Amino acid sequence: MTTPRTYSEFSRPLWMRLLLTRETAVIALTAAVVVYSLATVPNFDGPLTLKFLLQDIAPILLIALPMTLIIITGEIDLSVASIVGLSSVMLGVLHDNGLSVPVAALIALLVGAACGALNGFLVAYVGLPSLAVTIGTLALFRGIAVGLLGTKAVTEFTESWTDLATATLGSTNIPVVMVPFVVLALGFSLLLHFSTFGRGIYDIGLNDEAAHFTGVDVARTKWILFVLSGVVSAFAGIYYTLRFGSARGDNATGMELQVIAAVLLGGVSIFGGRGRLHGVIAGVVLIGVIASALRLERVTVNVTNIIIGLLLIASVISTPLLSWVATRLPRKAPPSEEPTPPKQATPAGV
């Protein structure tokens, strides 16, 4: 899917190149929706809108970070919402049996890591397709979560911890959960965009065989990403549980598709090899803002579904359309010395 960068593409001015990226398009769209909502939607500028908006999208924001890296390698993790559910149940059951919240949360994180390690082992080392594996573990992890707790719910948590999950920073309306999110977002950005490991992630997505020959440990990279996905999903599960003060087996059912929709909306290619984290974060925020604005407008949640679906489809079919438009935009005059066209490595017939 990735077309090789042509010389003419680089010859466009910098601002135009920056403007033509999908990330910029998503960010611009998000900004436009925010401005429009502030201007027209009653109470959108109210003090609680930002708080609830960020609290609502926090789990999706968190899980979207490792999901982005996984999709860039060309894999997918459909089991994330089930890991949210399982870690929620672990936290509830362990706390119910007398463990303190931090200890129970730590064990829940370890369980999340173990779930991710299983996914990663089957995908990276056994070599099974991640779509099939994680559909299987989606059912397996959710099944264990529901099996452990049945239809019961654990709702007794130490108050200081549930308060923390719903607290805001100082006198601002920014929820506390944004602190770990920002830390993780910075960490994942450094990992993806500023490390050898991260370059390896793109290499794997473009061509994992070639990545192997350039010295990338493909299996280990993928395994680590699935473990990270498990841990972050478990963290999101702990937050989810404490925020609502309720540990249930069916918590966050179906969230995997919301996360994937946001990641793809943010400009990550499902074929791997392309995508950037700031685009993904904008994608999650965009969905959150639309949902929040429509809710304030008292538009039912159904319309939100339709808009998310349309955006998702528009985001993929826009690529063929955008590149068509891009070829018709004015370009800087080509430099006097034309670059020689790359020679074909193997002429036909050899």
Place this chain on the structure above:
Amino acid sequence: MTPHTDVRHADGTEASTSEVLLVEPSALSPARRITTTVLRSRELSIFLVLIAVTVVATLKNDSFLFSSDGWRNFLVNPSLLLLLAVGQAVVIITRNVDLSVGSIMALTAYLTGRLFIDQPGLPVVAVFALCILAGGVLGLVNGLLVAYFNVPALVITLGTLYIYRGIVLSWAGSDRINAGDLPSGFLALGNKAILTIPVLTIIALAVLAVVGYYLYTARGGREFYAIGSDPDAAVLYGLDVRRRVLAAFVLSGALAGLVGVLYTARYGTVSSGVGSGIELQAVAAVVIGGVAIFGGSGTVWGAAIGAFLLVTINRALPSLGIEDFWQRAVVGALILGAIVLDRVLANRQATKLAEAREMTA
């Protein structure tokens, strides 16, 4: 035992190297060929699991199979998932996926109810036709987007999953279709049986037979496999890939449309939440049935047995003494087991082929 690796002709003469084929016409009789094909098939393994589950559940509690209710549930319950799995299998064989089937099913289930309420004179056959048509059109939208914009089916059908579900949610709202709104003749269809075999099951098996026969024998059917195993090669070979992919999505949509009507006939009540999450069950059934998730291999027979197994295992667990809360965990383990088994079989096959190549070389 391995006629396709034999370098001799059936009459025993040595084949000259120029005419050596990796696949020789088999010298075995058709009956023996069919037997060996069945015995070696991937489908047999899950079929045996299905039988084992059924036998054990019946031994524990003979009403599982040998009561009129048990027998009927055994046959009817898997029928809807079976139809979805057949459509899904065809789509997956072309190396695509259709996640929107649950939403399409919900739309046509609600459409069925509305048609009966708003157009009281409409014959049942017309309702079936309209719903299948509606499903086909929704599938066509998927197919057009996937085939003509050359974008991944996973993304497109994830998008239409949301859109179609949003449409049914807006349309139905909190409204429910109840059994009282539906003509009794239509509801009877959901429970009617011919020679103790429920009509719903007969419909599902008939669809399965037609699609399966077409995929197995027709040129068009084989093209689905060719496209799935290597789309680029299929284009170079001159196959009309777009038309086939379009056809697969239309079929999947139309079957989901049919499932919507059958759901209404079977259960009598429809809310806007019908069928949410069933798309992953359909994919799971297909995977359990041995269809490779990246296309090109597998059969709808396998997908159908996979659907049967998924539903039957859910019903059997309580009688096996396992709390039904654990159903999904068992299903998950089953899916993982199936794909690991596929990998083992594929590796064995690859080794065999490599040996065959060495022998002929």
